[in-house]
Amino acid sequence: MTDESPNKNTLDKEYAGNINSLQLEKQSSFSKYYSKENLQFEADVSPYSLPLQASEISNYYHFTQKIPLTKENRKLLYKNGFVVIENEVTKNQFKAEQVNETYRNLKVTDVPIFITSDSLLHLYHIQFDETLKRVEAEEFYDDLWKLDNSLLEASIDDYGKSIEDDASEEVTEAARRNVAYFAVALSLLEPKSKQIGQSGEDSAILFDPQDAKQYSIEVPAFVKDDVEAELALIEAQNEAMSQISKYIEDYSQYTPRGHYMSSEKLKNYFKAMMWHGRIGMLLQSDMITPEGSTAEDPEKEARIQTIQALLISDHFDGDKNLRDRWDRIYGVTAFYVGFSDDLGPYEYAKSLDTVFGSDREKISFDNENLTALITELERHESPKIYGGTGKIILAGSETDNKTLDTTKGFRFMGQRYIPDSYILQTLNPPALNIMDLLGSERAKEHMKNLGISENEEYKERHQSLANEFGAFDEDDWNKNLYWTQLHALKSLLVNYHEGYPTFMQTEAWEDKQLNAALASWTELRHDTILYAKQARFTGAYTEPPEEKPVQGYVEPVPEFYARMLALTKMAHKGLAEMEVLDEQSDKDFTTLEVTLEKLLEISVKELENKELTDEEYEFIRNFGQNIAPMLENIDEDAQSSVMVADVYTDQEGRVLEEGTGKLDLIVIAYKQPNGRIVLGAGPVMSYYEFWQPSGERLTDEEWGEMLENNPPGRPEWVESFKV
Template sequence: MRKLLPISLLVLCTIIHVMGQSGFDPDAYSNYLKANQDLTYSQLHSLYPTDTYYQDRLYPVEPYHYEYFDSIVDAFGITEDELALLAKNKFVVTERLSYSNMVEPLDEIFHKDLPVLISTDFILKALHLSYDNILMDLERGILEPNLKEILSLMSGSYPDLASKYMDIEGLEAALEDVDIYITIALSLADSIRYDPLLASENQIDTLLQAIYDESVFSYPLFSDRNRLLDFSQFRPRGHYTAPDPWFSEYSLTNYFRAMMWLGRMEFYLTPPPAYPGPPWTKEQIRRMHLSAFLLQELLETSGALDILLENDGMIEFLVGESDNLTPWEYGRIIKDISGLNTADQLLSDEIYDPYYELVSTSLEAEQKILSCILYSDPFDPEPEELPVSYRLFGQRFIIDSYVFANVVYDRIIYQGAKVWRGLPNPLDAMFVLGNNNAGELLQPELEAYHYESQIDALRYLVESYDEDFWSKSLYNTWLQAIRELNPAEVEVGTPYFMKTVAWQHQKLNTQLASWAQLRHDNLLYAKQSYTWGIICSFPHSYVEPYPEFYRTIEKFCDAAYTYFSRNGVMGYPITSYFNNVRNIMQQLAGIAEKELRMEPLNQDEITFLKGMMREPDIICGAPPWAGWFLDLYYNIDKLIEEDDYVIADVHTQATDEGGNLIGKILHVGTGKVNLGIFLAGSPSDNYQPVAFVGPCMSYYEHITLDWDRKTDEWWSAMIQGGFPARPEWTNVYLANNKGGENTGGLRLKGALFDQKENTGIDQVTQGSLWIYPNPVYDHAMLHFNLSSNASVQVNAYDVMGRKINEIYNGKIMAGEHWIEWPAGNLKSGVYYVVLNAGKSGNVLKIIKQ
């Protein structure tokens, strides 16, 4: 019988994940799918509309009206294009001011006594560095030693298992498969080629060579039928190529390869799609059932199961559940079958058939993300079903990979036919995670590939998840923190820059940069999707006002603190780190809430913000900074590393539309830290206009061919060698490395802001400031009226923001004034004359002939 809808596979693949969610109604979901089949872009946009943001201003902002802006210009300079972006959006981020880490710009801001923006980018970058280092400590101290003990126990017990079954006809191949499985894993873990007991040495050599060659080749693994194996996944990357801080010759490379083998090599327990070959036979699948049963027995009799459970529990807490039939799930199924005690019993159809039925229909057995090379019949209007598979350490279900897997071929069905789309767009994940702006930027692809119904169904499911799902793993909680940066309702204290089109693009950059770091840090465990083949101080501080973001990071730390305290893992340094960050997030959330309500901060909160960075006590061996910002980092030594440029491969397209193997890999990465200038009211000074400076992350996308999976080292060399192209949708807010404006690229639709800026400062009478003559030749006269007595400074700047001339500095009485400016020694070009009177700032553009 035909399925109700082509996209009903989404129900089959995810129902187990949402059935337990409070308020989720499967019948309502099924009806929703029926009602939203073959959606158009306009229909999707009406379901998830975008808010209206300001794309320009009728009256540009005058940045020099903001306290400390002239000091920022003195410290960093500013180009004409940067100034124009700032005047339009009240913020600008520039690649001209780029740093290798977050602390360098903060240190510079601190020592130049400038106001600081505490950005969500800064918090997320610290979270990534700390999580990555904690994970490495866990891998070196617990996970890798445990893995070696598991493999040693299983290898040591294998001769007993072989002795028990080797004389039983029909089990020979399965026993060899288990031998291959354990021998390869142990060889990779120790980087030593071990001899098998029953399998041929040629099989071990062939597989090891393919793994170390990182090749894609056809091989009859665990059956007499070839399957296409993607060993490019075995290229060590992420933090697994980094040397151990104490033993530089040691890294986690061996652990990476061994876990890739155990996490990706699978025993099919139901037939995978056979296209374009003949169907899999019952005996081919039975052989892998026999292997799985023998492997399960070996795991239990060797005493390795409890250690495996310890490792799995830790990885599950960090990342999530395995997307396959796990040893404990499979063990429960076996125990439910009365009289099934030994592998040879599965040679009898009388026992095998009901056993097979139980395995193949178990909800626990379903795998939901394609992560290998399989082919789909383009002429079959139904998507292929994924096989049930058994793995010891299967890679984990993550919702963003699930999104990618379902917005490419063969999951896109439009008007009854499969649509070819080879690669997803990272914006797909952001839209499903709740950012409607990403949907508008996806309009060209949505209209080209007609996957509106698929992405709508995914959004429905994700919005059905309750708090239990988002707190189930640290990975999910991190994703939830990213979700908290989705467009928020405007409140009374929402600064203007957060109401602009440019800011919505900048927050997408933040979200995607943090997501790239999340995928990088969990690269080994997260299941990757495939396309079917085919004395200084901060005088003011402003906390980026996303209170629920800080609350979510607080929950992340609370869960981690509880887990590591309860399990006694790695001791005080880890629990102390999470406790400190938890307390900081509580403070930042409270301050952000006050900013949105425009409530003044109390003295304790002001003192807390000023304590972010301070001069250190002179102690030998201490870091060159002090302050609570250090508590955001698990490993302080990472603060002074030269760079932290990371890249992660997140999706694999095995073939082109013609079925040719191309190995197209989508990567996402982060690069240098860019500096931004932000104009807002200072919560520590009754929301008077102040210019703030803060760090922002940079985000990149990179596509390779021929199964080429890039490492952090390669990416770091790319970043240090220049400025790779950023996604075009960043052009709307980002000045380039020359300080120039980037043009073109997708951008959200916006409105014109037609109100004049009111800073509450009017000491210079409106319209009274002008200079004669303009263009200037040798001398010019500057005219202005003062409404009250004031201290007046008049300076001239070039287009790079460098002060080239002090024209006047002194006290002036109220009234009309003329000041002479001798400009004869200046080169021809554009200059800016800035007049500051009290807290009033005014600027004139001058042409020098």
């Protein structure tokens, strides 16, 4: 990471005291990497009347010979000017999950191509996910191992010194617990025998023998039982009492999923980072109760956990190498996802500075000093999102604030605050609530139809969130890649006025864009699951003569392309400055930027009702080939549109799953500058939302099997544009 890169280290040293890392997010914003062109154009596309008639569409016969439409398909096409159908142009069902293959097949099928916003969202997801996956496997795994190993050794020294100095029982136990804590993390990272291949065997998936030698841990005998018990709980993946933290933990969260299933190294990294992200060292004893814990004295247990965190933070504060490794992992992942709303090493180190000054030889954890330290730490804000620590309660209940207060404490690499989790916690599912707060009037209407938004308490909570989100400025929305993508989605959730194509002025189009936004959000949650704190013509017909070749069309959403271009450039520049971008990723980002620049330019011309150049029409026709360079080094699984992410856990032991399936096809009637109405087609994403037992959190592979054998239904509101 370069000196210019924002990181929590420098910021907390300067500002920490009565504020926490979440409040620092604005001051440490990555928005300096964001720059968007201000667009000026006048939409002037001539309308057509709805419902359409087949006789009004100049290429209707040719198109429907290539892509047959059922009676139900035609009914929606005539009513709205577009319809979404099953993707039958891509006969190979696996290829039906890939954007560029769908465009190539449309070209071969010889129908006009419609370039969709869905396609660009999916292409960006691929770049986002692949760059994150690469840096995790090639750099962060090793960084995390060295970080944990150094702190394990320091904790062993602390334990030995506490015995030698005849320290208090609480200090000695805190040091011993830290040995167990870091031994668990290293054991999760350590390659297991079944994960190790022979030299050169499946090197992209398995560890090699050299890794087995390099990443090996000898668990100290005095914590071996605790470590083995904790590892067994993680392996069992149930809700259970932690042997180390002494409160209830949801071990189903440790199930590797998302892109972490692509290699054994990433599976282990996932588990270790989940351990660091979820396990807290609590300031208060409320979650550590005799009814819910093995701790005989909850107050004493809370003191031990606080001393644990202070011991770790003291080492952290005194060792620049430790800070640099932590900063690198935290800083880059904060750029992707954002900051944690939990306290961490810097906040606890600051409290040591405040109470003891710079002379760390004076540190002792007697009752007076520990009380002063806890008082200092209590000045920080509580988390904004309840991650499920201790006695699980139903999010959205009257005890929200107290629950958040009682989960305040230290997390070594805390999971990140994201606005959509905050919304779901405050209003509960479905995910339509998120899109409502992002500006979708259709989402608001669907919530009303579901009867969810009529409750008075809901209305109060919703208004509070609306006020909070309404106050965000440009920097707030573009402070990291996660927020900036949500900002791009907001541009799809608007009402299109006169001058835009007729099909875009329908309620069905608003639903189609709502579907695209939800599918893209699902991909985003899938990509960040480790860090984010929790859809045939048979009649006779006479074809009119075609005056000239029918050309393709770009979905005319220039503000969306401008925001996606700014997001892509932000990711490109930021990752390059942090020195975590390899040569191929650099090229892929450049290809995506050039593509978005072209789409922005074309979409403005379309809205201004200007004829495109031959070169621009050729760009649309060959879109599949144009985007191929950014995909040629990415395996087919990573290009798939089929993925799933669990985003919410309820009190009944269920998780809310958000899924995307195989690509559908949109058939759209658009007007060319010469006044002809023609049909074109392009891929769009499919979206699912359903409940699943928490002990059965789905991987992408399991979700794919469910889609094939027993798919859940899609939201009812998609029926406005898909049969």
